[in-house]
Amino acid sequence: MHGRDFIALAVIVIATIVGVRFARLKGWLKSAPRCQACGRSEPSTTLRFFKNTGMIIMFSWETQGGTLCRSCGLDLFLRMTGHTVVFGWWGMISFFVNWAFLANNLGNAVWALTLPGQAAVATGALDGHREYALNLIAAKKDHADIVYVLRQQTGASAEAIEAWLKTLRRQ
Ligand SMILES: [Zn+2]
Structure with missing residues (x-):
């Protein structure tokens, strides 16, 4: 691949993340309302990651996943992929399988990045109450x-509301 191809690929990935995240915030693309791992009410989606260990001829792998929020998804990605990047290559079959596992993990990490984090959710909810x-x-x-009534209506934190009100007053 040429450097130009990498740049084109990076632009496509970033555009996907920004576009899908926007669609999730607007509600055009439905996200699950709760994360199975941390139990918080944050946008979540089905994610799956593989962990692979190469052993000369054989290889052993495991998979973990579920309906996860952005931060739990990325945590799981790092845990599963760190091991795979180091131990996944050392086998005749494993070497080839490892590319597929890593591609899956990277794809799922990109998908996790399309989930709005807590701050983005709060800002989105607050923007809906702008006129108010x-x-x-x-x-x-x-x-x-x-601040009190906005907390009641949007569920955003007091700090997020203070920061948002500051930008509102500046306009
Ligand atoms: Zn979570």
């Missing part, structure tokens, strides 16, 4: 009360 917040500010409502 602007009206409260225009009506000179107490700052702490504005």
Whole structure:
């Protein structure tokens, strides 16, 4: 592959991540509402990773996955892939199988990256309440009360709301 091909590939991967994440935030693409691993109410999707150990002639592999959020998915990717990158090559069959496992793991990691993290979810929910917040500010409502009602309605953290209100006031 030429350097140009790598750049084209990187652009396609990044465009996929940005585009699919946007579709998830907008609700055009449905995500599972809860992560099986950490139990948090975050956008989640089905992910599967392989771990491979080469042993001259044989190889042994295991797979783990489930409905996972972005951070649990990426954690699992690192755990499974780190081992595979080091121990996966050392076998006659394993050498070839390892490419398929790594390709699967990389593909699933890219898919995990399409999930909005907690911060993006909070910002998305807050942006839906933009007019509402602007009206409260225009009506000179107490700052702490504005933060309180936005917390109730969006589930975003107080810090996320403070930061968002700052950008709103600057406009
Ligand atoms: Zn999780």
